[in-house]
Amino acid sequence: MQDRFDIERRTVLKSLGVLGAGGLGLTSSLTGVASAYEGALASFYEFEGTTAADSSGNGYDGTVSGASPGASGIAGDCFSFDAGDAVDVPHPLSGASSGAYSVWVNATALGEDKAILGDWPSADTSMWYDVGDDVWGFAARLGGTLQKVTGGSPSVGDWTHLVATFGGGTLRLFVDGTEVDSTSASGQLATHGNIQLGGDEGDHGYWDGRLDQVRTYARSLSAAEVSTLYENPGSAELTSSDSVTDIAFSNQGLAFDPAQQSYSPGDEFIFPSIIETSKIANPLGKYHLYCAPHGTSATKDGETVGVALFYSDTLGDGSWTEYAGNPIIDPSDFSGVSHISSPHAIFADEYGKVLLYAHGDNHVTRWWYDSGDDGATFDYGGDAVDTSMYSGSSESSYARVYEYSIPNRSNRYTMFFMSNQGGTRHIRFATSTDGKNWTVDPDEVISPQPEHDGNVSGPFFFRYDGMYCLAFHTSDGNQWVAEVGENIDMENHLGMFNQATSGSPDGGRCSSPFLVTDDGGTPWLYYESNTRLDAAIGVERLTDSDDAANLSLFDLS
Structure with a gap:
């Protein structure tokens, strides 16, 4: 087993290029901290x-x-x-x-x-x-x-x-x-x-x-x-970098320029979700990227706030194309709903279809299914999780769903989502046997720690070197990680997962992490970059082969 405690501060050169034809022209570089893991x-x-x-x-x-x-x-x-x-x-x-x-x-x-x-x-x-x-x-x-x-x-x-x-x-x-x-x-x-x-x-x-x-x-x-x-009782140095809090990322800039898109309320997009489309009958490209603005039509110059779709045949060169039919989901089907946002897609093998989850408004996470077998045409399925299913929260949003059976339960699907107890956001989880009907667990998974500056949200579930982990963002503007265990019964805060760049593109804030691996085995981190209501989809590439080998993602495609 490799040693994983690094007593040095690890820095990497982050090249901030622009991805895509409509890029922002960023060519600057800086030496940033790959994680806040120093001196454990x-x-x-x-x-x-x-x-x-x-x-x-x-x-x-x-x-x-x-x-x-x-x-x-x-x-x-x-x-x-x-x-x-x-x-x-x-x-x-x-x-x-x-x-x-x-x-x-x-x-x-x-x-x-x-x-x-x-x-x-x-x-x-x-x-x-x-x-x-x-x-x-x-x-x-x-x-x-x-x-x-x-x-x-x-x-x-x-x-x-x-x-x-x-x-x-x-x-x-x-x-x-x-x-x-x-x-x-x-x-x-x-x-x-x-x-x-x-x-x-x-x-x-x-x-x-x-x-x-x-x-x-x-x-x-x-x-x-x-x-x-x-x-390894005699290993005195323990200085290798194989730690989930010391993964080296190279910042690649933005996936696309929000201002260059036909559908772009407020020129803002958040909460990326990507699936590989080989199981979809009529996909638009090898990869589908789902994301959304956030806010209301009043804050977005009268535009409808709904789910947007982009597609590409690669993950790393910024060749994302906007779907002409955006938004693919909007609030018009629901009375009194101001927005639909934070989309997360999963291909459900038992149905042979994409299931898509999103919140709207913030008290409820809903689900849709791909009725067109193209990953772009969705019909409404119903409510998945809302605040009436458990006590003390005003929000049930920013959910991600995984086809993961918890060993000591009988579920097939596991959802992680954000709740709001009296103004403090936590991360909770729910279980389901069919991806449609959900039971919220009574215990919170992640509670904010002093270093988080108040709130936690945007969970992403993965494994690293055998650990079951949640990466998430916090009020301090960075992404952090905790070990939660295969039974989702632990809360072992490990440290910072990814630190926002102080300048472009992040402006001191990176959130909503989403990891995806290409056909060559290279992991990519897509995330929400820059300040709230002025955000775009950022991209980082994982650069260390040992980290890539230790990383194990749940298949969403």
Whole structure:
């Protein structure tokens, strides 16, 4: 398994060309950050030599108080601890809302509670062996509330890998690469400038045995990342770029110029959705791109706000052609509806037809089916999800649908969509056996974190190196990513997925991510570029072959 923790800030040259005959003439370039993934490894103690030097490069060197160097470790040498020995180290996770602790332990004796690390005088943070239940434990005060996770089968004389990770509303404990316990927990970790290794300055006894490869991370870790640490105990650098938060994209500019289209209310298009059309009887091109403006006829100079279709035989050269019959769907069929927007298309194999989902107005997501077998002619099917199906929301919009059966459910289709609880947007999901009739799950999938600046929306579901992930946009103007698990029962926020360019074309905002792969295996990221109500469809190409190999998309065609 490849290592995936990059402690360097990764930058790529983004060439901002224009795609298509009606392009905007952008030829500038800039060095931008491919993701906000920098310095996830906060501190690292290899315990080689006689000092507790921090190998992360962040300067968190510790002070040895009695612990003996030179013992045989899981990787090279390590420190042994006995009768009050400890190592005092600075605590980079003090006050953090997400993070992780990773340590290899080997016990000489387990006859009483034994602290591994922590700061426990005020019962704030501790990883320890719990003699009462004969389990490993981790406890932390998050948001002012003490939370605890326990598990595993401790033994004397064996190396065991322990990871505690918190963030995204959940605290988890992993033992030897396997999650053994989790609990709901949110808020900031209690503040303390130092922690002990080999003790916790509290009522748990000092560690009796060896410790090695002690790490802290400035964000929560995914199950796949924990597995990598377990399977590679001696990998000290962990600097390869194979992380979903460090995918390299090259910005290709805009798919087409909104101002050059015949149908272009307000010269704005959002929420791209692309299908490959080989299963459609009479397609317009190899690829169909569905998108839409947003707003009302009053804000769009009297024009109808509906769904637009473009087609092309390629993904990367900007040769998108506007469909002459745009808009293919508009609000005229519905009384009192001001707009139809955020289209998402999927070819449903069981029907042999394209199903298209869009909202209008924002309280309801509707569905249509391709009655013309051309991917352009649609008849209305009905409401898919609306706010009456669950409590507390004024919106049910910006939905994407996947033919994905959740293992512990009996559904065939899974929908992710945006809800609005009192002005705060979350991402929820719904399930269906037929793509038409839906059941909304009572639990939210993604809730906004402090770094998101208020709201989350525009979900896109995919897999990366075995992880089931949602990419989404937030109020801060960037795209972020979280691990949600194959049962959609996790919320492990991983970091930034794609950062908006500060200048053209994004103007500080990129949203509504949509990934698609061409026949040559090259992934492309289509997205909503630039400020709201002045947006266009942006295009980026994934440039790293390892990232492309790790990426697995659900087939929408």
